[in-house]
Amino acid sequence: MSSAPEGSHEHKDDEAFIIVKAAPRASQSHGETVCIAAIDMNGKWVRLYPVSFRHLADGQKFGRWDRISYRWRKATSDQRVESRRVDQDSIEIKGKLKEGERHSFLSRAAVSSLKAEWDQGRSLAILNCEIIDFWHEPQTAEELRRQEDVYDNMRRQNDFFSKGNLIPREACPHVFKYRYRDADGIHIGTCQDWETEATFLHRRRDLGSEAAALDWMAEKFGVEFPRKGMVLAMGTHRRWEGQWLINGVLRANPVTQMTML
Template sequence: MKTYPQPSTKHNETVCTAGITEDGRWIRLYPIPFRWLEDGRHYSKWQWIEVAIAKEASQNDPRRESHRVDVLTIKPGEELDSAHDKTWKQRRALLDHLPHHTMQELERAWDADRAADRPWTSIGMIRPSAILDMTWVDQDEREWTPEQLAKLSQERIFGPDKVHVLEKIPYRFYVHFSCPDRPEPYKLMFEDWEIGMLYRNCVCSSASEAEALQKVRDSYLKDWLNLEKRDVRLLVGTRSVYPTWLIIGMFTPPRRSDEGQQSLFGVT
């Protein structure tokens, strides 16, 4: 899962990638200047990679899953499920056996880790009991500031000769949902790269931004986050050292014939 790129002093722009190790642990890899990677080092959402990593120093980033990555060692490997496999069999096999939590459980784990002075839990997967809405608000600035634009426009020694300047998404998107162990709903910012790309595509095919925003909302609420059609899991993570949880990705396989709404409450 990749977040939408952000300006970076050292790397022009970076994304944070959340993934799973071969032994079933969550991992966060950064900084990755994804669009500026050399040919042959780009990877897709459902693709294994081999890469040299190092644990981030706890004083810089106390989150348990955070690792720095040497982007020059990235070797893309096998992809899970082809675009023609609508069952998501391989992806299910990988994720179905991972722990599923509620937001309260993750928040309590973060608090307990911090109190015990140990690396903090900062990534988890939840099964919402209800998807309530998707909303958006204006960004503080619709365009990059001069300082951000300078970072994005820096020349690089390695990578492609030319990459177009990153487009800023002028809205922040939020998903409203419920978990089975708390009556009050949650509202989390959605930072997945894919929602930014969807918005850009919808703008190109719409007469107005308002129409594009409605298309984004419909795409998620009527399809990708539709609990009747899909077994929705949300991948959530914290931002830096703050206990602010964000949605950084989602896993939404089509429901199988033997699945019903009751499975939404089967938190393990």
């Protein structure tokens, strides 16, 4: 595929496998948008934005593991090396990574030190680490009200509930946190993953009980995944230099040696 056009405003064509979709947030200039972390066909991380699912055609609404093609140019407002400003009209789903290939795909991309990644100028990573603890905390009333206000504003936009729309209709009342150990020590991180939030809301609906849904999350994300093997999709904050956030939780069978693609 074409290499990154550093400093160029010309659009380039590329393809990538979707790894993480961050929870949607409102943008003054782009409406409701999500930030996408993906790995391109050369094994390099890319951060794709802004993507507004409300304005994507149904056939363009991609999910984790989808292989998409897209046109992009170098971001001007985000200097992180992986960031790409996408022409979302160009997005096309080309296929999907086979289920049997996903564990090895993640394992080849995994690293054990976020400090080493930061020192190399990277801001996205798959982290192979030891999960020490998983728990939930209720959102503060102020934060929950703020997020509900964001969603209320979105609902007032025309055709917000158009067919295939993927923006959540309610704020998640809990935040989910991990305590984990990597090569640099022990850390605590809040999970920003859209799918993790959606999973809790779905389980609460299916089980008919918030307590039952939280118990299910604790067992699935805190016991089963760490026992079977999992990795954390990590990304740095745009404004808080060097601060890593948990962007996603992914099942991955453990391997003897982890290396970059």
